[in-house]
Amino acid sequence: MRRSKGSVLVAVAVVGTISAVAYPVFYSYPNRNAAAAAAVPTGDTVTTQWGPLTPADRDLIVRVRLAGLWEGPAGQQALERSGSKSVREAADHLLVGHADLDKRVRIIAAKLGVELPNQPTAEQQGWLDQMTAAKTEADYNKTWANLLRAAHGKIFPAIATVRNTTRNTLVRQLASDANQTVLDHITVLEGTGEVDFETIANNSVSGTASPTGPPPPVPGQVPPAAPAAEPSTNPRVSSVPSPTTPGLVPTGRPDPEELNNEQGEPIVQ
Amino acid sequence: MQRLNGSAIASLALVVTVGALAFPVWSYADRSGTAQANMASGMVNTQWGPLTASDRDLIIRVRLAGLWELPAAEQAMQRSDSPAVKEAADHLIVGHKDLDERVRNVAAQLGVELPNVPNAQQQAWLQQxxxxTDDQYDRVWANLLRSAHGKIFPAIGQVRNGTQNTLVRQLASDTNQTVLDHITMLEKTGEVDFDAIANGTI
Incomplete structure (x- = not known):
């Protein structure tokens, strides 16, 4: 009897151990991405006169609006608190760029019937608080530039994905405009000299970022020269290449058309 | 005998326990930190900052884009009657000649070996x-090119955000601008099948 009690205890311990080690393998590990999946925009694709409007399209509209809601105040604060010329220059770009994008996004959202938030998210509010809490000016500049650069860097590839896949003409133009503005902001934020690229790089990789890819260069070994890729004939061309001066991103574009009284209808066209 | 069995069961249980404990360690290939370690393992240092496998991948892809899009654009100049297609082809020729010059400079400075012929997939697109036929040409042309530009566009954004290399950073900015221009010009031909692009069927 004594012996069998001991065996039961051992058996219970063994079963307990096995289930404890099995738990991460069979339950929690496969479900590890559930939280991320839950954050994916939901809802149906709806039809509009400008083409189908998907959850991903609406997500971009809301994110462009949210960007303006926290970056406007952040830009304004930097003009008040920072004496650094390059930080003030970046703040200037943020204020001008997000005022422009916000105007565009409000027009588009009204036409498409998408409800926009009017307050920054809790996360964005936290970033503003971090900036406010910075003690010295040096600390302020670094905190300011890195929080903003990180946020712009995260949305940049997301804008590109929507630009590629959207079937909605209004969202397509918004994504093109946002691409220009965000690349400009990334560039001027980097121009402050405060950006910590290593941290951004470490935060930009996820999942099983594979170490594969083309082989690394071998020190001291010069790869064979690559001939220019050129047209074999001599076609008559007249356009100009897109890249302009390094550090300058063309963001000039005509003002968006205003909404008329009947919201949802463009005035011209 | 009885006792021997007990020991055997206990040893077996121990082995299974240790094995089960070790398994997740082996299987958690993408546990946090691994992506960073993988990135570091493909990385080399250069005077312009660390150069990762993703950086090199972008360099190669920009070069490859020029290698197949230049012949594609030249062909459209000869075969298409559509002014919009010819205009898009004009932008492709000018844009990729410019990017190719930039990418060859960057690759030479960083010591990255570049391909000199389009890859098999790109050759298949040129074949298509x-x-x-003349009726289908504009449509086939615009959609194959739009699809390829659309696929690389978010990848450029990733590298632009994550690179620590100043040469690659500028190349990614330049490529972003050129590719967005080409996407826009290709869409202006009126031939792009947006449903197929959205569904990933081209």
């Missing part, structure tokens, strides 16, 4: 354009 070659074998398209």
């Amino acid at each position: 354009m070659n074998s398209a």
Whole structure:
């Protein structure tokens, strides 16, 4: 009897151990991405006169609006608190760029019937608080530039994905405009000299970022020269290449058309 | 005998326990930190900052884009009657000649070996354009090119955000601008099948 009690205890311990080690393998590990999946925009694709409007399209509209809601105040604060010329220059770009994008996004959202938030998210509010809490000016500049650069860097590839896949003409133009503005902001934020690229790089990789890819260069070994890729004939061309001066991103574009009284209808066209 | 069995069961249980404990360690290939370690393992240092496998991948892809899009654009100049297609082809020729010059400079400075011929997939796209009838040509041409530009566009954004290399950073900015221009010009031909692009079927 004594012996069998001991065996039961051992058996219970063994079963307990096995289930404890099995738990991460069979339950929690496969479900590890559930939280991320839950954050994916939901809802149906709806039809509009400008083409189908998907959850991903609406997500971009809301994110462009949210960007303006926290970056406007952040830009304004930097003009008040920072004496650094390059930080003030970046703040200037943020204020001008997000005022422009916000105007565009409000027009588009009204036409498409998408409800926009009017307050920054809790996360964005936290970033503003971090900036406010910075003690010295040096600390302020670094905190300011890195929080903003990180946020712009995260949305940049997301804008590109929507630009590629959207079937909605209004969202397509918004994504093109946002691409220009965000690349400009990334560039001027980097121009402050405060950006910590290593941290951004470490935060930009996820999942099983594979170490594969083309082989690394071998020190001291010069790869064979690559001939220019050129047209074999001599076609008559007249356009100009897109890249302009390094550090300058063309963001000039005509003002968006205003909404008329009947919201949802463009005035011209 | 009885006792021997007990010991055997206990040892077996121990082995299973240790094995089960070790398994997740082996299987958690993408546990946090691994992506960073993988990135570091493909990285080399250069005077312009660390150069990762993703950086090199972008360099190669920009070069490859020029290698197949220049012949594609030249062909459209000859075969298409559509002014919008010819205009898009004009932008492709000018844009990729410019990017190719930039990418060859960057690759030479960083010591990255570049391919000199389009890859098999790109050659197949050129074949599809070659074998398209005159009626289908504009559509086949615009959609194959729009699809390729659309696929690389978010990848450029990733590298622009994550690179620590100043040469690659500028190349990614320049490529972003050129590719967005080409996407826009290709869409202006009126031939792009947006449903197929959205569904990933081209």
